[in-house]
Amino acid sequence: MSSYAAPSRTVGRLKRPFGNLYYEVSGSGPALLFAHGLGGNHLSWWQQVAHFAPRYTCVAFAHRGFAPSDPVADGVDPADYAGDLAALIDHLGLSDVRLVGQSMGGWTMLEYALAHPDRVKALVLSSTSGTLDRRGSDPSGGTDYDKWFGASEARIAAGLARGIHPAMGEHAAERFPALHLLYRSIDEMAGALDKEKLRAGLRRTATRTLAGLKTFRVPTLLIAGAEDVVFPPFLASAIATSLPCGEAEIIQDAGHSPYFEQAAKFNELVDAFLARQH
Known part of the structure; x- marks a missing residue:
């Protein structure tokens, strides 16, 4: 008989001014928190939680307005995200944390790390620059960004006409149809949001400059998919070289969701990065 024991798992709801914030805690060890993107919720991280829970206390939550967290009557303001995360970390009594944010989740994780740098051991920004202004982070002065943006808008429109979710992209949808279906299903759980x-709101709040992060010493890994049509992958390297403790990795066969479509490679990169932080 097998001696395997699944990692521990608990489910909770944290009372916040908007309502209840849903979260799940799996495993044991150093704290590792995950913040999903616009097309996700806590379930987005199923491949990461299963991988990391034997060695880390994994915390996945649904941002306010994203089921099973409560809806927000007058709409969601991403400026509230970092405060929800801070309340959750305090509620769980976590003294130091490692943060992983995908796309929209980068707003949450970067802002928390900027506000509480002494509590963050490591930060992973996947397919995102968070609250940094994208065009302003382009070393070409915006030329490369504008060229990329025009091409990506055309590719997104062509994909949508064929039922392809931009956060997966054409190649991922073709290679991994089951993952594409699952991604769309998770996305639709947000309901009327x-x-x-x-x-x-995300565009409105992405106003930070790289110059403003010149003293930001939290070890930061930016991961991007080379086929991304939502976030310009070349910005990952550009931003990493401008940060005091930044590095970047580009996953060639991935679009906007490398954590979802190339989970083994993504997990390997995050594993190695976390192992280098003490």
């Missing part, structure tokens, strides 16, 4: 309004 106005994601276009939320996208506008």
Whole structure:
């Protein structure tokens, strides 16, 4: 008979001013928290939690407005995300944390790390620059960003016409149809959430400059997919070289969701990065 024992898992709801914030805690060890993107929720991290829970206390949550967290009557403001994370970390009594944010989740994780740098051992930004202004982070002065943006908008429109979710992309949908179906299903769990309004809020709050992060010494890994049509992958390296403790990795056969479509490679990169932090 097998002696395997699944990692411990608990489910909770934290009372916040908007309502209840849903979270799950799996495993044991140093704290590792995950913040999902616009098309996700806590379930987005199923491949990461299963991998890391034997060695880390994994915390996955659903941002306010994303089921099973409570909806927000007048819409979601991403400026509230870092405060929700801070309350959750305090509620769980975590003294130091490692943070992983995908796309929209980068707003949450970067802002928390900037506000509490002494509590963050490591930060992973996947397919995101968080609250940094994207075009302003382009070393070409915006030329490369503008060229990339025009091409990506056309590719997104062509994909949507064929039922392809931009966060997966054409190649991922073709290679991994089951993952594409699962991604779309998780995305649809958000129900009536106005994601276009939320996208506008994300753009409004992405105003930080690289110059403003010149003293930011939290070890930071930026991961991007070379086929991404939502986040310009070349910005990962550009931003990493501008940070005091930054590094970047580009996954060639991945789009906007490398954690989802190339989980083994993503987990390997995060594993190695976390192992280098003490």
